[in-house]
Amino acid sequence: MTKKYFALYILVAVFTFLACKEHSPQIPYSPTPYDLHYPDFVTTFTNAPVIPTDNPTTIQGVTLGRQLFYEKMLSNDMTMNCGSCHKQANSFDDARQFSQGTNGTFGSRNAMAIINPAWGDRFFWDGRRSSLEGQAHDPVTNPIEMANKWPVVMQRLQQSNAYPELFFQAFGTRIIDSNLIVKAIAQFERTLISFNSRYDQYIYLHGNTLTPDEADGYELFQVFHCTGCHTYGLFTDGSFRNNGLDLLPSDSGLAKFTHKAVDYGKFKVPTLRNIAQTAPYMHDGRFATLEDVVNFYNKSVNQSSPNLDTTMQHFTAANAMTTTQKAHIVAFLKTLTDSNFIMAAAYAQP
Ligand code: HEC
Ligand code: HEC
Known part of the structure; x- marks a missing residue:
């Protein structure tokens, strides 16, 4: 091989090596x-x-x-x-x-x-x-x-x-x-x-406090039967229920999928974690604020809605909440915000 061809050969070899390296990194x-x-x-x-x-x-x-x-x-x-x-x-x-x-x-x-x-x-x-x-x-x-x-x-x-x-x-x-x-x-x-809201830090991780209003709201959340469906931990039991939003639901909900009359008007119980961040509310986003939601549960549950969940029988005028109680429940719901979750770099657009 002449010197000239040898140099050319080396050059080609180096380029081939670099090109291959770029196209198929050697990570197994x-x-x-x-x-x-x-x-x-x-x-x-x-x-x-x-x-x-x-x-x-x-x-x-x-x-x-x-x-x-x-x-x-x-x-x-x-x-x-x-x-x-x-x-x-x-x-x-x-x-x-x-x-x-x-x-x-x-x-x-x-x-x-x-x-x-x-x-x-x-x-x-x-x-x-x-x-x-x-x-x-x-x-x-x-x-x-x-x-x-x-x-x-x-x-x-x-x-x-x-x-x-x-x-x-x-x-x-x-x-x-x-x-x-x-x-x-x-x-x-x-x-x-x-799972790292102020509520979690207070109740389970013992690292934060709730205000007296928020702590009262936490009690009321149970007293007013919210935990019947929005269970502690995940704040949903993963079930499908009719919470009485409408007398005749226009969206048939679970029945759309199962085609069973007993499922008409039932919807997935949503988690209440980070609920202050996820307005508007309900399957059709009809409520703009948590106050609207609590007002609905307090006074507007349609007791004659088909397939109404039995827990909802507690939601009557006789069991109405006071203005203060409603405010405390809302204050409690706001403690379910996990700011690490909404800020975490690992979840952001890469
Ligand atoms: C145009 C807006 C839009 C886009 C884009 C979109 N979604 Fe959704 N997503 C929705 C809506 C609306 C629902 C509820 C629809 C329903 O229940 O029929 C939903 C529901 C979901 C749920 C169900 C959550 C639960 O608790 O049951 C998941 C998970 C989800 N989307 C993931 C995704 C993923 C992954 C993508 C991308 C591949 C995506 N979505 C793109 C609007 C969107
Ligand atoms: C019988 C079960 C049941 C009970 C009891 C119940 N909920 Fe719900 N909750 C649901 C269902 C089902 C939905 C979704 C309904 C829909 O969109 O059609 C819902 C939706 C919500 C939403 C809106 C969530 C979102 O992401 O849109 C909030 C907030 C809420 N409930 C708070 C409460 C509070 C506070 C109480 C007690 C006063 C309560 N719930 C009692 C079943 C229940």
């Missing part, structure tokens, strides 16, 4: 388990979350899922991500009564906060999805939300610079498909854990 597939940590007191109220065996939570999966939760390529016109309607500052809820989809259309239900979903087993107001993986399929193709088609999403991500490698780190393959996309999003959602 080795997923690291992600520890979903939460305080011990939680297990006195509820079981540990059930993680699907085919989708264990890993650091690499959560990293990818967070990226995808905030990925606008998921929507048809690339203007919207999950975070457009589930905003961290609102505890992953939407401050609008009805969210607007990419096509400018509105649905008829208020978006739901995403708080401690790892403990959930039925999602949406009507419970039509039984896993976070299943749930995450829907907004992408829903015409009133992201209005996209899965093959389009898969192709866009496949052609991007970063995603094939992120999928390899999370799942051991660079071939992107919708199942892996929803698995990663579900993994990220399971990390959205909130």
Whole structure:
């Protein structure tokens, strides 16, 4: 080999090496388990979350899922991500009564906060999805939300610079498909854990105080039967009930999914954690403030609503609250705000 050719050979070899290095980083597939940590007191109220065996939570999966939760390529016109309607500052809820989809259309239900979903087993107001993986399929193709088609999403991500490698780190393959996309999003959602409000610090962690009004509201929350459905711990028992909002509910709720008359007018009992951050309230966002909600429970429960929950029989004029009691319940509800949750850098748009 002449000197000239040898130099050329070296040059080509160096370039090939650099090019390969750039396109296939040498990090092997080795997923690291992600520890979903939460305080011990939680297990006195509820079981540990059930993680699907085919989708264990890993650091690499959560990293990818967070990226995808905030990925606008998921929507048809690339203007919207999950975070457009589930905003961290609102505890992953939407401050609008009805969210607007990419096509400018509105649905008829208020978006739901995403708080401690790892403990959930039925999602949406009507419970039509039984896993976070299943749930995450829907907004992408829903015409009133992201209005996209899965093959389009898969192709866009496949052609991007970063995603094939992120999928390899999370799942051991660079071939992107919708199942892996929803698995990663579900993994990220399971990390959205909130048990560090002032209420928790006071009652369980012994590190803060409640004012006398708030402490009284805490007592009244039980006295007025709120704990019948918004149970301590998660502040929901995960069930579907009719709390008597309407005499004839226009949205059939759970029955829309089960097609059973006994489920007409029942809706998922929402968590009350971070409730001061998730206005407006109820499945149709009809109440703007917590005062409105408490006024409803105090005086306006429709006792003749079909399938009214039996607990609601206590909510009559004879059991009415005083103005002070109402104010104290609202003060208590506001202690359920976990400011770490709404500020946590790990949940923010990467
Ligand atoms: C256009 C606004 C919008 C977008 C975008 C959106 N959502 Fe939602 N989300 C909603 C609404 C509205 C509901 C309640 C709908 C219903 O019950 O029928 C909901 C419900 C949910 C729930 C159920 C929570 C519970 O407690 O049952 C989860 C979880 C969720 N969304 C996650 C996501 C994910 C993940 C994405 C992105 C892939 C996403 N959402 C995109 C508006 C939106
Ligand atoms: C029979 C069960 C039940 C009882 C008792 C009950 N709730 Fe509810 N609560 C629900 C259901 C179900 C919803 C959602 C209803 C809907 O949107 O159609 C709800 C919604 C709420 C909301 C709005 C949450 C949101 O994210 O939109 C608040 C706040 C609330 N309840 C507070 C209370 C308070 C305070 C009490 C006691 C005075 C109470 N609840 C008693 C079942 C109950």
